[in-house]
Amino acid sequence: MNEGNVHTEEFRVTGEAVLTKIKELLHEGNIRSITIKNEEGKVLINVPLTLGVVGALLLPQLAAIGAIAAIATHCTIVVERADGTPPAV
Numbered sequence: 001m002n003e004g005n006v007h008t009e010e011f012r013v014t015g016e017a018v019l020t021k022i023k024e025l026l027h028e029g030n031i032r033s034i035t036i037k038n039e040e041g042k043v044l045i046n047v048p049l050t051l052g053v054v055g056a057l058l059l060p061q062l063a064a065i066g067a068i069a070a071i072a073t074h075c076t077i078v079v080e081r082a083d084g085t086p087p088a089v
Contacts, residue, residue: 005082006032006080006081006082007080007081008078008079008080008081009078009079009081010076010077010078010079011025011076011077011079012074012075012076012077013074013075013076013077014073014074014075015068015069015070015071015072015073015074015075016069017069018036018065018068018069018072018075018077019062019065019066019069021077022034022062022065022077023062025077025079026049030081030082031049031079031080031081031082032048032049032080032081032082033046033047033048033049033079033080034046034047034049034077034078034079034080035047035077035078035080036065036068036072036075036076036077036078037075037076037078038072038074038075039072039073039074039075041076044068044072044075045061045064045065045068047061047065
């Protein structure tokens with residue numbers, strides 16, 4: 001999806017890798033929201049992020065993501081980025 005300076009990316013991961021991937025994505029920056037879906041495509045959690053939301057403010061969301069990871073086998077992480085270009089690989 002492209003809306004001006006917004007685009008989305010999807011990452012398919014195992015339940016145990018969800019939290020690690022989320023932390024990695026947060027360090028890359030420019031994230032507007034993170035949505036985690038189960039294998040059937042049902043949204044399990046949607047975490048909108050705003051500029052300045054870091055550290056302790058994300059702990060409740062990370063705890064919820066960890067709980068989801070514990071029960072999910074495979075997940076899709078949908079990331080909405082604030083800029084129009086994907087991160088350098």
